[in-house]
Amino acid sequence: MQTCIPTWKEKAEEIHQRYLKLANAEGELGDHISKVRFLALAIAGEAGELANPVKKEWRGLVRDYVAHDVDVADELADIRIYVEHMASLCGVDLDEACEEKLITVEARLAAAEKDAAKSSTASKE
Numbered sequence: 001m002q003t004c005i006p007t008w009k010e011k012a013e014e015i016h017q018r019y020l021k022l023a024n025a026e027g028e029l030g031d032h033i034s035k036v037r038f039l040a041l042a043i044a045g046e047a048g049e050l051a052n053p054v055k056k057e058w059r060g061l062v063r064d065y066v067a068h069d070v071d072v073a074d075e076l077a078d079i080r081i082y083v084e085h086m087a088s089l090c091g092v093d094l095d096e097a098c099e100e101k102l103i104t105v106e107a108r109l110a111a112a113e114k115d116a117a118k119s120s121t122a123s124k125e
Contacts, residue, residue, distance in 0.1 A: 009084060016085045032089070039086040043079060050075035 006014070023029040029038055053062070053071040062068045087094040 012081045012084060013088065016081075016088075035089055036086065039082055039089065043082045043086065046075055046078040046082060050079065 020029065020035070029035050050072065053068050053075070056062050057068055084094065086092075087097070
């Protein structure tokens, strides 16, 4: 008999539900908007934590690049987990939203490239 090992998303969701249950028992995060606010602020906080090792590297203060890379990976993982939770809470299919966003970004990039090509051609004349 094969044991089914949960994916990281399933494990993250299970942990998230346990946190919500605990917060609800303590009278915190009782409504949807409170949960959304909490997750938005958690994402912002984790982004700030990600900025710290990046800032230290930029300033030349990093001596241990292995530890630095682990710090960056940990913070990126925290951000992704919170983003996944928020998407789930808000009923957003994050994969679909990213696909749609990339179409928009690609169109903007194509327009910028076209404008740059026009400017380059015009400046050569």
